[in-house]
Amino acid sequence: MTWLAVCLLALAAFAMLALWLKAPRGGWTMLGATLLLGLAGYGVQGSPGQVGAPRIYAPQPDADPAFSIKARGLLDESDIPPNNQWIVIADAMTRNGQHADAAKVLLGALDDNPRNAQAWLALGNALVAHADGLLTPAALHAYDRAAQAAPKSPGPPYFLGLALAQSGRFAEARDLWSGLLARTPDKAPWREMLAEQLARLDLLIAAQARETTAR
Numbered sequence: 001m002t003w004l005a006v007c008l009l010a011l012a013a014f015a016m017l018a019l020w021l022k023a024p025r026g027g028w029t030m031l032g033a034t035l036l037l038g039l040a041g042y043g044v045q046g047s048p049g050q051v052g053a054p055r056i057y058a059p060q061p062d063a064d065p066a067f068s069i070k071a072r073g074l075l076d077e078s079d080i081p082p083n084n085q086w087i088v089i090a091d092a093m094t095r096n097g098q099h100a101d102a103a104k105v106l107l108g109a110l111d112d113n114p115r116n117a118q119a120w121l122a123l124g125n126a127l128v129a130h131a132d133g134l135l136t137p138a139a140l141h142a143y144d145r146a147a148q149a150a151p152k153s154p155g156p157p158y159f160l161g162l163a164l165a166q167s168g169r170f171a172e173a174r175d176l177w178s179g180l181l182a183r184t185p186d187k188a189p190w191r192e193m194l195a196e197q198l199a200r201l202d203l204l205i206a207a208q209a210r211e212t213t214a215r
Helices: 002-020 025-045 067-075 084-095 099-112 117-130 137-149 155-166 170-182 191-214
Strands: none
Touching: 067 084, 067 117, 067 155, 084 099, 084 117, 099 117, 117 137, 117 155, 137 155, 155 170, 155 191, 170 191
16 A cells, blocks of 8 residues: 555656646656656665554653753762762763763773772763663663662662663663662652652553554
């Protein structure tokens, strides 16, 4: 059916150019050849038989690029004091959307102290932001190092879960967040934020399941 619609559209375009816009009869052959070439290109590069499906977007925490900084402060339980000078500079760059530059600055903090959990966490966030929300291998490594440096901190699992969700890996993100929520004290300042993100993720998973069933 899609090919039929494409061919009809091409014929309509030819008729409009030849009859309505009165293209010279001598150019009809060239006009037809051009339309056929376009159809051939569509056949090679297009996917006319592929079923369309709207993309399911991951939960976006906040349009403010400084969200990760606010959330990181809320989740900060690291026993290792960060190198404030480097991280403050990197945070200022993050607020201005300079994520690649922020990552370079954070590498300086990690040169000074390779077990700086906050610097590893901030580096992971900067790398994810620089990749437009995708969890890259470099960002995953940064989150792993943050977790090794501060194994009891909720920051690494929270932000890793967020990056997984933004990358479309909803089930993995949910497992991580549900486990984190289960061990989060009732009065923890980040509990409400985590519960809200998990609820939003559950809605997305349910919507994705409905779309899959409807196909």
